[in-house]
Amino acid sequence: MAKYITKRILMIIPVMLVTSIIVFALVKLSPGDPVLNMLNGKQATQETKDALAAEFNLDRPTVEQYFIWLKNALTGDLGMSYKSRLPVTSMIADKAGITTQLVLMSMGMMFALSIPLGIVCAIKRKSVIDIIGSVLTYVCSASPIFLTGLVFVIYLTYKNKWFPSFGTGDSVAENFRYLFLPALALALNEVALLSRILRGAMIEALDSNYIGTAIAKGMPKRTVYITHALKNSMIPVVTITGMQIGFVIISSVLVEQVFGISGLGSLIITAVKSNDYPLIQGTTLLLVLIYIVINTIIDIIYVIVDPRINLEKR
Amino acid sequence: MSYLMKMLKKIRVFAKTSKIGTIAGIVLILMIFVAVFADKLAPYDPNEINLLKTFEPCSLQHIFGTDISGRDIFSRVIFGTRTVFIGAIVVVGISTFIGVIAGLVSGYFGSVTDSVISRILDVFSAFPSLLLAFVVVAAFGTGLVNTAIALSVVYIPLMARVVRSVTLGQKSQCYVEACRSLHYSDARIIFNHILPNCMPIIVVQATTNMSYSLLDLAAMSFLGLGVVPPQSDWGAMLSEGSKYIIKAPNVCYAAGVAIILCVICFNLLGDGLQEYYDPKLRKG
Numbered sequence: 001m002a003k004y005i006t007k008r009i010l011m012i013i014p015v016m017l018v019t020s021i022i023v024f025a026l027v028k029l030s031p032g033d034p035v036l037n038m039l040n041g042k043q044a045t046q047e048t049k050d051a052l053a054a055e056f057n058l059d060r061p062t063v064e065q066y067f068i069w070l071k072n073a074l075t076g077d078l079g080m081s082y083k084s085r086l087p088v089t090s091m092i093a094d095k096a097g098i099t100t101q102l103v104l105m106s107m108g109m110m111f112a113l114s115i116p117l118g119i120v121c122a123i124k125r126k127s128v129i130d131i132i133g134s135v136l137t138y139v140c141s142a143s144p145i146f147l148t149g150l151v152f153v154i155y156l157t158y159k160n161k162w163f164p165s166f167g168t169g170d171s172v173a174e175n176f177r178y179l180f181l182p183a184l185a186l187a188l189n190e191v192a193l194l195s196r197i198l199r200g201a202m203i204e205a206l207d208s209n210y211i212g213t214a215i216a217k218g219m220p221k222r223t224v225y226i227t228h229a230l231k232n233s234m235i236p237v238v239t240i241t242g243m244q245i246g247f248v249i250i251s252s253v254l255v256e257q258v259f260g261i262s263g264l265g266s267l268i269i270t271a272v273k274s275n276d277y278p279l280i281q282g283t284t285l286l287l288v289l290i291y292i293v294i295n296t297i298i299d300i301i302y303v304i305v306d307p308r309i310n311l312e313k314r
Numbered sequence: 315m316s317y318l319m320k321m322l323k324k325i326r327v328f329a330k331t332s333k334i335g336t337i338a339g340i341v342l343i344l345m346i347f348v349a350v351f352a353d354k355l356a357p358y359d360p361n362e363i364n365l366l367k368t369f370e371p372c373s374l375q376h377i378f379g380t381d382i383s384g385r386d387i388f389s390r391v392i393f394g395t396r397t398v399f400i401g402a403i404v405v406v407g408i409s410t411f412i413g414v415i416a417g418l419v420s421g422y423f424g425s426v427t428d429s430v431i432s433r434i435l436d437v438f439s440a441f442p443s444l445l446l447a448f449v450v451v452a453a454f455g456t457g458l459v460n461t462a463i464a465l466s467v468v469y470i471p472l473m474a475r476v477v478r479s480v481t482l483g484q485k486s487q488c489y490v491e492a493c494r495s496l497h498y499s500d501a502r503i504i505f506n507h508i509l510p511n512c513m514p515i516i517v518v519q520a521t522t523n524m525s526y527s528l529l530d531l532a533a534m535s536f537l538g539l540g541v542v543p544p545q546s547d548w549g550a551m552l553s554e555g556s557k558y559i560i561k562a563p564n565v566c567y568a569a570g571v572a573i574i575l576c577v578i579c580f581n582l583l584g585d586g587l588q589e590y591y592d593p594k595l596r597k598g
Contacts, residue, residue, distance in 0.1 A: 015436055018437045019440055022437070023449060026449050026453045027449070027452065027453055030452070030453035030454060139578070141581075142574045142578040143570070143573075144533060144549075144573055145533075146533065146552065146556075147566070147573065147574070150556050150566055154563055158560050246442035247443070250442035250444045250445050251444070254533055254536065257536070258556065269448075269539075271452070272451060272452040273538070280448070280449060280452050284448070284449055287442065287445055288441060288445070291440060291442055292440050
């Protein structure tokens, strides 16, 4: 077990190294002179250009640039933004809070909606509730997140004024109100997948002998469903959740755009649109790291929860 | 001729297995028809600007009304079908081609080849789908082709893993051993004998990938990193329409319903195909 966990954690290093090379190389391969890009079309003398190039280490060989960047990145310094001339690390730190809150709220809603739905659909299988539930979730999962968000904007913030429509509040508590709709739009997309998987696993569990025994013993239905059937059905749900976290994080870009929230997502989009390479490299590297770390944690939890999993095969 | 008959028989069995899947398939065929004959079917030029007729409501002349520059929304939705299908087919085509080969090769040869290919795929699947597309677009500029190529790289691991696992199962079957004892070349065994047995899962996975790639392409266009305006595209229409959504929501509704319909059809077709290939799933 300990060997597997160590191996799994050490696996992060080569993947991150290759990722950093890809991110660095893609940006380097891009056409256009970064110095001209920094100047934003303004005229400048050759000395100014050389000074700018030297400031961002652009006058050195590409391989050396990579190692400087990597060395700094390891100490938490992701370089300076071309456009705002602020350290990328602090720019990310500024925006990370709101995105984290958004993603966490959305994950909470995902579970709060899909677990009861999955249970009810499995127990009342092929009933009206089951059919309505599957049709609704099917439509929600087919709707692009930004479309769900736009529909919310029309009906819940403009026509009914139940929620603030744009931006964010000043404190975490206030943000619960501001981020409610964005988080819901993000969550609805995943609810279909999770509730379907839970429904399938629950049905399998409910049909098995040990549930029959429990019901025959006269155990209260609630205990049978929640403690016995649900517990055994949660493993696939946890796996899928882990696989979807990266998707939720990156999709937050879309809702941030719809609801005018300035989080990590809008930071990336502005960076991409203005060719702010250090910012793109920094945010991408960070997101990939988060994604890999979460997946590693899920893999490890998975092995701890279910000892039947064959470690050698994975 | 007999091939055609076989095909027809297969379709009849499929229609019997999954009615919903068949309906979805028919809708998709209609959509492809619309995409191909867009210039014949659209009542107006999708890029024709008429500033006297902005934000017209739905009427007989303009079925879905007109947008901010007086362009006919119905025509734009029809031309959008073309953009969307081309994009999705490029993504799924490239990712299926490379993914299937990578999966077959790594599953068949195993050992070092398998480790090397699997590690490379690990790196690409370390990127959440849209993120890699962002980086590629940042480096090479926006446009349908760049976005589609970037997204196809993300879909390669999905396909490759599925094909690899089926290949691993097939490799130990008797027929492969028989081929080996007849001294067939590896390429012949892989492509003539193992590949046909992987076909069902490839078809199902490709259909599902179509719906994912549709959503991802729409998202890229919505963020302004996909197709270049004024090309008609559903995602771009949503992005434009969202700016005046309170005044004229019909732009967003038209494009939104088109996307949802298309994605649902691909999902239902995928489910139907899975049922068709895996009789265990067929409902009694």
